[in-house]
Amino acid sequence: MTARTSSETARVIPEATVARLPVYLRALTALADAGIRTCSSEDLATAAGVNSAKLRKDLSYLGSYGTRGVGYDVDYLRYQIAREIGVTQDWPVVIVGIGNLGHALASYSGFRSRGFRVVALLDADPERHEEVVAGVAVRPFDDLDAIAHEHAVAIGVIATPAAAAQDVADRMVAAGITSILNFAPAVISVPDGVDVRKVDLSIELQILAYHEQRKAHEHARDEVAAAMGGEA
Amino acid sequence: MTARTSSETARVIPEATVARLPVYLRALTALADAGIRTCSSEDLATAAGVNSAKLRKDLSYLGSYGTRGVGYDVDYLRYQIAREIGVTQDWPVVIVGIGNLGHALASYSGFRSRGFRVVALLDADPERHEEVVAGVAVRPFDDLDAIAHEHAVAIGVIATPAAAAQDVADRMVAAGITSILNFAPAVISVPDGVDVRKVDLSIELQILAYHEQRKAHEHARDEVAAAMGGEA
DNA sequence: TAGATTGTTAATCGATTAACAATC
DNA sequence: TAGATTGTTAATCGATTAACAATC
Numbered sequence: 390m391t392a393r394t395s396s397e398t399a400r401v402i403p404e405a406t407v408a409r410l411p412v413y414l415r416a417l418t419a420l421a422d423a424g425i426r427t428c429s430s431e432d433l434a435t436a437a438g439v440n441s442a443k444l445r446k447d448l449s450y451l452g453s454y455g456t457r458g459v460g461y462d463v464d465y466l467r468y469q470i471a472r473e474i475g476v477t478q479d480w481p482v483v484i485v486g487i488g489n490l491g492h493a494l495a496s497y498s499g500f501r502s503r504g505f506r507v508v509a510l511l512d513a514d515p516e517r518h519e520e521v522v523a524g525v526a527v528r529p530f531d532d533l534d535a536i537a538h539e540h541a542v543a544i545g546v547i548a549t550p551a552a553a554a555q556d557v558a559d560r561m562v563a564a565g566i567t568s569i570l571n572f573a574p575a576v577i578s579v580p581d582g583v584d585v586r587k588v589d590l591s592i593e594l595q596i597l598a599y600h601e602q603r604k605a606h607e608h609a610r611d612e613v614a615a616a617m618g619g620e621a
Numbered sequence: 622m623t624a625r626t627s628s629e630t631a632r633v634i635p636e637a638t639v640a641r642l643p644v645y646l647r648a649l650t651a652l653a654d655a656g657i658r659t660c661s662s663e664d665l666a667t668a669a670g671v672n673s674a675k676l677r678k679d680l681s682y683l684g685s686y687g688t689r690g691v692g693y694d695v696d697y698l699r700y701q702i703a704r705e706i707g708v709t710q711d712w713p714v715v716i717v718g719i720g721n722l723g724h725a726l727a728s729y730s731g732f733r734s735r736g737f738r739v740v741a742l743l744d745a746d747p748e749r750h751e752e753v754v755a756g757v758a759v760r761p762f763d764d765l766d767a768i769a770h771e772h773a774v775a776i777g778v779i780a781t782p783a784a785a786a787q788d789v790a791d792r793m794v795a796a797g798i799t800s801i802l803n804f805a806p807a808v809i810s811v812p813d814g815v816d817v818r819k820v821d822l823s824i825e826l827q828i829l830a831y832h833e834q835r836k837a838h839e840h841a842r843d844e845v846a847a848a849m850g851g852e853a
Numbered sequence: 854t855a856g857a858t859t860g861t862t863a864a865t866c867g868a869t870t871a872a873c874a875a876t877c
Numbered sequence: 878t879a880g881a882t883t884g885t886t887a888a889t890c891g892a893t894t895a896a897c898a899a900t901c
Contacts, residue, residue: 690883
């Protein structure tokens with residue numbers, strides 16, 4: 390009961406760092422695939438698209454896995470990061486909503502190699518229960534509870550329309566799922582202890598549009614200024 | 622030339638706020654669809670999944686669009702946010718890479734209603750040039766430059782395999798595209814002035830896996846502590 | 854030993870939050 | 878006027894960055 394407080398001495402990794410660990414992992418895999426055995430923080434930072442100070446600071450939360458004057462052993466660091474993230478084991482995942490996006494997610498081959506295994510595809514529409522996507526049969530949404538328990542599923546992916554998202558989330562939580570990746574364009578609410586991450590295509594595009602508009606405005610101002618400069 | 626510096630007096634909206642504006646926009650649309658004409662910051666914050674202090678702080682960067690003691694007019698605020706983001710106009714978008722994910726993106730209906738118009742689908746594979754997805758024909762990747770100029774495309778979406786991403790990005794930049802949404806699991810580098818946002822499925826799942834693993838560890842500690850408590 | 858590079862410190866920057874004065 | 882709610886202030890928190898001592 391009070392155990393959580395007493396044992397909270399374990400290092401806490403900042404959320405911003407956690408979000409970058411998978412990026413480092415991917416960069417290390419790319420380096421390893423290129424036959425590179427050792428790299429400096431500068432090399433790895435470049436491959437990951439961050440600056441080296443940030444990279445070293447991030448890695449320092451995990452431990453001390455480099456050698457001063459030398460750098461990092463690519464395979465060793467890769468293993469340490471994979472272990473820290475928790476992808477040295479495979480995580481069973483269910484995908485709910487097998488429309489266009491659900492299809493694409495189910496077919497995504499990057500899953501297996503990165504620590505995840507799609508154990509079931511679920512859809513509420515009986516018309517889809519004939520289908521097999523990437524070797525996995527589409528099953529009725531009502532099977533969620535049985536499947537989640539059978540495979541000890543902790544992570545669920547929502548790829549349904551927005552209107553269904555909250556109900557799907559509720560059912561996932563009831564089935565014992567405690568991490569949800571939500572692709573539906575809707576805010577879902579879940580109890581404490583359940584993590585939700587959201588991926589939203591049109592929000593990403595809108596953020597780009599905002600910056601694009603600002604660039605256009607700056608450009609217009611520059612041209613006005615240039616014209617006025619020409620007159621002066 | 623120096624115009625950019627001299628006219629930089631315009632309010633600057635923090636990046637974290639920019640990223641939330643589309644969320645508020647969506648929440649306001651949901652409220653409007655539900656027939657709600659006026660809302661308080663508390664109402665809107667709940668709908669958007671943030672706390673009301675953050676919402677009010679965010680809105681304060683745009684201006685003063687509420688009425689003290691009353692709240693916000695849903696339609697008016699929605700328009701102001703849409704104008705700020707730049708989605709009162711339609712942005713032409715091209716999607717490159719029409720595999721499973723590209724198909725799903727091309728078919729995504731949320732585009733049109735949220736300020737974007739897919740003007741072209743491009744793929745390097747000639748086998749795909751027969752296809753029509755969601756009413757848009759798939760064309761050769763080499764047409765990018767012509768299409769980008771013809772439609773004044775500013776935003777490009779990369780949905781190719783990782784190996785092709787950097788080349789596609791280079792060609793997009795050469796064609797005058799200055800905002801890129803990258804779905805390929807690769808870091809791409811672009812010149813200054815070009816914005817890139819990245820969406821990465823397996824990175825999102827890995828972040829969830831990390832937290833899931835921590836929950837499992839805490840749980841294990843709790844059980845040990847409970848057992849020890851029972852013995853004491 | 855000299856050169857290279859890590860891991861850490863400390864300063865800076867940006868984001869969040871609670872509280873409340875302003876005001877409808 | 879009394880009640881409600883915004884917009885803003887100021888304190889707090891977390892993330893980034895540069896610099897460098899430690900050390901291979």
